[in-house]
Amino acid sequence: MIGLLEIRRRKFQFALIALIVTLISYLVLMINGLGVGLNEQAGSALRNFDADAIAYSDKAGLSVIRSELSQEQVDRIAVESGAEASAPLGYMAANYRKDGGEIESAAFLAFDPGTIAAPKVVEGRMLTEEDGDGLLVDKSFLRYSGLAVGDTVTISVRLVERDFRIVGETNEGAFFFQPSVYLLRSTWQELKYGTVDAATPVASIMLLQGNGLAGTSGPGWEAVSKSTAFANIEGVSGQQSTVQALRAFGYLIGGLVIGVFFYVLTLQKIGQIGMLKAVGASSFFVFRQVMVQVLGISLAGVAVAIPLTWLTNRAIQQAPNPVPIAFTNGTFITTSVLLVLMAMVGAMFSGRQVAKVDPIIALGQQQ
């Protein structure tokens, strides 16, 4: 291919373009990583629930914060939803004191041991009914707080302070942008509502397992799929559209920049293109050379951006208080493919230009 030969002979010029592609790809990859990272912060703990659907009080507008369920409702949802298994779960935001004494907040999730609401313990042990003063905490909690399994931590809520012992570690992630902490539902009731009587709510939401549960409802409750529940976490939809917009701009600018670069290159080569056409090359033949160059340059640019992103991610994760950023193979693949596609689309401008060149210019008609 003449196009590839040109890249080989004009390495510096094309390397510069590839560098621009690398920087744009890097930017878009980082934005995508931030999007995934923010989403995890927003509620990976919810995503990790061992449930297919989540039931809320129908007055809560699918807000975990505002949903409250009575014992009677919990019993009815278990039956009326037709779920194969179900479990109540309580939520509460509360403060705790870090190792150094500073106050931080965490998302407290309350469950009954032995139900589907129980998290997986990766270190230490599971809570039992006797662990009224026991906590399971997320990895990230340990990292931020400087505490360890076996340590005592002071929790404060409603002007009450109470000491807990960390008995186990979980890896369920965050909830509402805070590390998740698990405790017994009975303890949660006391902490959140103070005096407990028959009228005290017993849970915030219900986790449901089974098929076709999303969209079911009954008197006083409604259930939605886990992904709907996730999308309804306060701040998630706004955050997602922000990230989507950034991402779209990234792709757009990427395509545009490459398009403009190759458009300028094409303009500079009008004379050469005229010569090629004069000796019988079709516009398609010439355009193919341009496309091969765009493909080669954008692939090279993306190929450099991926390890760069990967290294950046590693550096970030090593920081004591890392920026929420996360990557999956999927992010890398879709981002790369989309960027290369956008580059090809951007190159279409050059295609029009190539088609417009009149081969007669090769004769230097205007002397």
Place this chain on the structure above:
Amino acid sequence: MSVTLRVHDLSKTYGNGERAVQAVRHASFSTEPGEFVAVVGPSGSGKTTLLAMVGGLLTPTSGAIEVNGRDIAGLNAGQQAAYRRESVGYVFQANNLLPFLTARENLQVISRITGANGRAARQRADQLLEELGLTNRANAVATELSGGERQRVAIGRALMNDPELVLVDEPTASLDSARGRQVVESLIQEVKSRGKLGLMVTHDMAMAELADRIIEMHDGKLSVRGKLAASG
């Protein structure tokens, strides 16, 4: 292989209405097989326009062009491109090589376009370079070649597709006269030894004298002069 060209009552008008320019007016001439013809005339007399029509780069306003009996005047754009690809070899004014390619690669551009870029094409390119005295410059990038070398590469490129017609427009415009003469001599030799038809536009009478026949143009009109006997 012998090639004949017949041009009959050929006219080309650019634009229309008041701004119409009659660049070629009722031109007629025929060539003998294997002839090398020079077209001379002052600037603006229509030489390039005539060459472009014969070479399938311009569609005549009226008249006929036949190459070996085949009509060229009525081709559509796609057919013109195929005709140029298969039957025409062009030598343009200097510096129409691809600057980032070597001499050999510039010749191979043609075989890439025709889709026959194999070992045979490479051998053909090397042979043409040898005939043109460029063997030791085959791997030099076009920008490293001298003006004369570049123009000889351009001659080689024009012969790559084994054309019927070799069309040349002001081949020595960028060369001094000694070098220009060498280039034109080797061009004529290459064209004639292959029995092809050569048509060279020039404003340089010294170069034109090297041809078998000189056609003179004035205001789009033709007159034939000199060396008429050579055409039989």
